[in-house]
Amino acid sequence: MRITVRLDIDLRWARMEVRGCLTEENCRALLPIVRRSFRILQEPNVVIDASSAQHIEIAGIDALERLGISGLEAQSVVGDSAGSCSLIVPEVLPSCPSRFPRPHGSHRFAA
Numbered sequence: 436m437r438i439t440v441r442l443d444i445d446l447r448w449a450r451m452e453v454r455g456c457l458t459e460e461n462c463r464a465l466l467p468i469v470r471r472s473f474r475i476l477q478e479p480n481v482v483i484d485a486s487s488a489q490h491i492e493i494a495g496i497d498a499l500e501r502l503g504i505s506g507l508e509a510q511s512v513v514g515d516s517a518g519s520c521s522l523i524v525p526e527v528l529p530s531c532p533s534r535f536p537r538p539h540g541s542h543r544f545a546a
């Protein structure tokens with residue numbers, strides 16, 4: 436999984452672009468970045484854009500929802516920092532492009 440963070444110059448939003456494999460195991464890596472973005476931003480609006488990810492596990496989306504990050508625009512509390520964090524995923528979740536996917540977590544997809 437690779438994450439690119441874009442910050443608005445006026446610090447009103449951040450956008451995190453996720454590429455590679457978003458799985459149940461590695462989705463938690465998004466949280467510290469969301470928290471840091473909330474701290475930096477004047478207006479804590481974060482969008483996680485996974486529409487270009489090569490692989491998305493439904494279990495990863497479920498795990499993020501349990502952590503307060505859902506596919507709908509929602510007020511989220513991530514740890515002790517509050518802000519708005521929404522998640523963009525494609526309608527059909529892409530399956531792993533790796534021909535022999537190893538158990539995810541250690542799994543890396545080389546684009």
Ligand SMILES: [Zn+2]
Pocket residue numbers: 456490530531532533536539542544
């Ligand atoms: Zn994968």
